[in-house]
Amino acid sequence: MSFVSIRNLRVAFDGVQVLHGIDLDIGHGEAVGLVGESGCGKSVTWLAALGLLPGKAKIEGSVTIEGQELIGAPRTGIEAVRGARIAMIFQDPSSSLNPVHRVGRQICESLRLHRGLRGDTARTEAIRLLDMVGIPSARTRIDLYPHEFSGGQCQRVLIAMALAGEPDLLVADEPTTALDATIQAQILDLLSNLRRQTGMAMVFISHDLGAVSTVCDRAAVMYAGRIVEENDIGRLFVVPRHPYTRGLFDAIPELDAGRARLHPIPGTVPDPRQLPQGCAFSPRCTAASRFCKEHQPDLRAQPQGGLLACFHPDQVRAETKQEVFA
Ligand SMILES: Nc1ncnc2c1ncn2[C@@H]1O[C@H](COP(=O)(O)OP(=O)(O)OP(=O)(O)O)[C@@H](O)[C@H]1O
Numbered sequence: 375m376s377f378v379s380i381r382n383l384r385v386a387f388d389g390v391q392v393l394h395g396i397d398l399d400i401g402h403g404e405a406v407g408l409v410g411e412s413g414c415g416k417s418v419t420w421l422a423a424l425g426l427l428p429g430k431a432k433i434e435g436s437v438t439i440e441g442q443e444l445i446g447a448p449r450t451g452i453e454a455v456r457g458a459r460i461a462m463i464f465q466d467p468s469s470s471l472n473p474v475h476r477v478g479r480q481i482c483e484s485l486r487l488h489r490g491l492r493g494d495t496a497r498t499e500a501i502r503l504l505d506m507v508g509i510p511s512a513r514t515r516i517d518l519y520p521h522e523f524s525g526g527q528c529q530r531v532l533i534a535m536a537l538a539g540e541p542d543l544l545v546a547d548e549p550t551t552a553l554d555a556t557i558q559a560q561i562l563d564l565l566s567n568l569r570r571q572t573g574m575a576m577v578f579i580s581h582d583l584g585a586v587s588t589v590c591d592r593a594a595v596m597y598a599g600r601i602v603e604e605n606d607i608g609r610l611f612v613v614p615r616h617p618y619t620r621g622l623f624d625a626i627p628e629l630d631a632g633r634a635r636l637h638p639i640p641g642t643v644p645d646p647r648q649l650p651q652g653c654a655f656s657p658r659c660t661a662a663s664r665f666c667k668e669h670q671p672d673l674r675a676q677p678q679g680g681l682l683a684c685f686h687p688d689q690v691r692a693e694t695k696q697e698v699f700a
Pocket of ligand 1: 416418419
């Protein structure tokens with residue numbers, strides 16, 4: 375049995391459908407990436423799964439953790455599962471820490487809540503966690519305030535707080551987006567190492583395919599509230615089949631004679647209130663036919679492995695690619 379199983383998850387806000395039936399499984403100890411441009415529904419998928427969306431959201435479908443249904447479960451039940459088994463870290467580390475309390479106190483509070491640790495035992499464990507996430511001189515720095523840490527170190531402190539509950543699953547929502555490139559790489563390394571050390575599963579939400587490949591075993595690519603392709607990282611990187619996945623790869627900047635060469639995907643993600651008919655990617659897709667503009671492709675298992683929702687996979691007309699130098 376999967377650790378987390380999401381089936382036909384649908385979410386609407388004020389009558390506007392933003393998720394159109396997500397199916398996703400996370401195995402014990404597995405790291406799965408959720409990739410796509412801004413507004414594709416990556417965050418909403420996990421916020422809905424974990425009961426963190428505002429009350430106005432209409433949520434349908436099923437999310438189970440080891441068979442226990444979370445959708446429609448009483449709030450206290452969801453909170454118990456969330457706190458004890460699942461932890462989340464977010465994009466902006468500085469706004470997730472309380473600026474008026476020392477970091478040690480904030481980690482000790484998580485240890486008290488999740489593991490009932492107090493006093494010296496909690497402090498010793500907090501120092502161990504800060505050490506584990508690579509904060510130098512943890513024994514003295516535990517008494518500093520968040521503003522005395524850099525952005526990357528604040529993210530490390532938040533990871534330590536997330537680990538305080540010894541979660542079975544860590545959901546990391548764009549955890550490196552607010553950090554500069556070298557610090558991003560260090561945090562990605564840290565997440566990969568921690569996963570290996572603790573055996574926890576991980577969901578890594580990002581628009582950055584490179585970051586996802588560093589951390590994850592498998593990735594699901596989302597577009598306009600649907601998964602359009604899913605595969606093991608190795609296969610997805612060697613043979614991306616959906617034109618959108620290929621577009622995301624092409625959009626990764628390449629260095630050419632000292633200049634960054636970009637091939638952005640033309641157009642933008644559609645507004646969920648004005649989704650095009652048929653395949654939502656068809657207006658931006660160089661391989662789209664009239665059939666694509668009239669019919670919605672289902673996500674289907676492929677004979678060569680992986681899942682795909684496309685009527686014309688493996689086709690991109692290279693000559694129509696736009697090139698931009700930055
Ligand atoms: N609380 C909300 N009320 C109304 N609409 C919302 C709300 N939260 C998200 N949405 C809409 O749901 C859609 C999916 O948003 P979501 O945040 O999941 O995208 P995303 O892929 O995670 O993007 P990003 O990378 O920018 O976080 C978007 O159209 C967004 O505007």
